[in-house]
Amino acid sequence: MWSIKGYSVLYRMKEAGIYPDTITYNSLIAGATRYCMISRCFDLFEEMLEMSILPDIWSYNTLMHCFFKLRKPDEAYRVFQDILLKNISVHPATFNILINGLCMNGYTENALMLFRSIKRHGFIPQLATYNILIHGLCKSGRGKTAREFLNELVESGHIPNAITYTTVMKCCFRCEQFEEGLKIFAEMRRKGYTYDAFAYCTVASMLLKTGKMNEANEYLGYIITNGFDLDMVSFNTIVNLYCKEGQLDNAYKLLHEAEKKGLESDKYTHTIFIDGLCRTGNFKEAQQHLDYMSMMGFDSNLVALNSFINGLCKAGHLDHALRMFESMDAKDSITYSTMVHSLCNARRFRAASKLLLSCIRGGMRILKSDKRGVIDGLRGSGYSQEAKKIQSKIRLAKILQN
Template identity: 25%
Template sequence: MSRLIQNRIGNTLLRLKPQPSILIKNLSTSPEPSLDDESSQSSHIWNVIIARAGGDSEDEVFHRLSNDPLCNRVTLSDTLLNKLLHRFRDDWRSALGVLKWAESRKAHKNHSPEAYDTAVDILGKAKKWDRMKDFVEKMKVDNTVTLNTVAKIMRRFAGAGEWEEAVNVFDRLNEFGLEKNTESMNLLLDTLCKEKRVERARSVLLELKAHIKPDAHTFNIFINGWCKTNRVEEALWTVQEMRGYGFRPCVISYTTIIKCYCLQCDFIKVYEMLSEMEANDSPPNSVTYTTIMSCLNSQKEFEESLRVAARMKRSGIEGDTLFNNCLIHTLARAGRVEEAERVFRDEMPSVNTSTYNSMIAMYCHHDEEEKAVELLREMESLKVCEPDVHTFHPLLRSCFKRGDVVEVGRLLKEMVTKHHLSLDESTYTFLIQRFCRADMCEWAYCLFEEMISQDIAPRHRTCLLLLDEVKKKSMHEAVERIEHVMRTVKLTAPVK
């Protein structure tokens, strides 16, 4: 089994006894690509770099890459470097090792700002605060700290509950050669509001507004913040305050409040707000209608959702890709397969991964897996957009439904080796649950171990399900391990 697959699926699979031999064969058989064409060469080089970029420390990663002749013959462009950093966005050691290797290359001394910002974000995501601060200080010396860098730092601090640290970064803007102005103030306010610290953001605004003037975006930030905390009355009060400063509420302001009403299932207020928008010469747009349709879909009110779509079309508004994706999903869930196909083939101004995902899910739901696979191959051949993990979920679900474990293995291998996709929390959870239901808890447990090794916290109910299954199989070591994880790891809260 290649190192790439070990990182993705888990090298514990190879040590599992008894081993599901058919699935092992599908996952572990990964022939070396032919180097007869440029695409194969690129794929081969990518796999080699990924394989060398694994290690227990950034220095180990650096030495692996530096000592590999093939890696050092690679033309290290900004695009490739950014792609590598994105690939290791959940592995800060490998990411820093790759960046250090890139810095050692004579032809690539100066990276793009995006690469440095990505590295800062990766460290913040891993809560390696000291390393992140050291890295930023190095950037400060090189004069490469941008407002985007600051935004990533503040958001990672705020996301971890380190509110004061986020505010301190704003206070230090002058040290980085950046200005405290409306734009930078809005970044701080937006960071706090997105983390539901709206009162703290309000106190910051009251302190700063004597020196920095708010703009319309400032008030939209607060409207969004109040709505995120389900305090729509404060959002409406902010609309009045906005008018007091001479700014007219725009479609963004109204749409944000409409979304809040939707989440409260108060659709009477939603339709009242639509009428108010039209009366105040701020007519709803495609995003407004898509927001309402999405919320109706979540309530399984598909026919009402289609009536909203019809209302939008009567108003003469052209649907964008996001709206049409939502419309396809609605038609599919309403059982109108032919209409969904017509929208997909004839009415879409452009398509993206979400478009294909909706169509693939629709075909799988209606047991037309051949058509779903055809669309996957179409994505690959047209190269307009790339599959993501959610592209494969309906296909995997269909395989489990008909008990085709061989096809599950083939699809997993394709995700990992062909499309270089990382398994996320939802995919791990889905696979663990399905393997348990298929009476293959040995595989479920291996994926659980791999999930933990990737620092992805399992859901509480996933642990309970797996624990029950391994107890039935008298897998005593697994029982102890799962119980230990449930005691010591901060699990994702159970879904109510």
């Protein structure tokens, strides 16, 4: 455990006659923050003060970041106010943490207002600050404002980097502004920022989703023939594209190339193959990937199992899917929704209603379409009284949750 290992360093330092300072405690606080251990952060702060070691701006920055990570923006802002009250010199990173934290917690408008305010008071934003805001704006669906910020960034004398362009390009694709996204990509290429495979993978993925198979393959071919140094994320992206297009042989060849380069397949790789194999009806091989994941002890196979169950249901192997469902140690709302929807399609409304109630009682959210499918199905099958009982039980389960 981090806390035990970190603390043991302090004891060893004292035994060696070395006394911890602000940097020592800042490192420990940063470690606690990484694991969102807010109580440990406070303990370390108190210990610093007891030892007459004054926290500096980085101590407060780290604590503020921890609060934002824990989705506690009000407490994070109080830390910032504490910095001002104690007349501690603010570092540009402090404002970046504030802006990023506000965006991360859904307060993009507040982040914009803060940005404008501190800029009026003499703060000179760096490229990192613009990138944070652009990312926040894109995440909140404000692509137009993000592109305006891209222009403002250039006008302020900064040079956008690959992160800036890729963020805006992905935002354009998400908002289905494909031509605009491709223009951003063309500008990236023109300025020499497409030096890795990530941007090409993003474009290829968009083209595949919009049904432009030939164009997607051209980009994939460019990635492979130009010898880009691919990481596992890039390999997984390309494998996913091949699998969705039904080119499983090419996907396996690519995986073989990745392994030759010393890269190891991860749970996402196997999940992608399971989904692709299920699409082609090859459940035997898909099961082999599941067995391999269990044998290798991957931390979670839930997404892979959900893909497998979804494939079985779509292929009409509902009883097989139910057996898999029952054998699962952990399930989420997607697992339940897949089974409820499939049981309704098979007109097995009573079984679907039991799963629906089990899902709600487990504290998971249900889709309105699943609830409507079960209720309407029971009524249409002549089980009106049962439909009423299910509605009452659903309402009671929701009340008990609250």
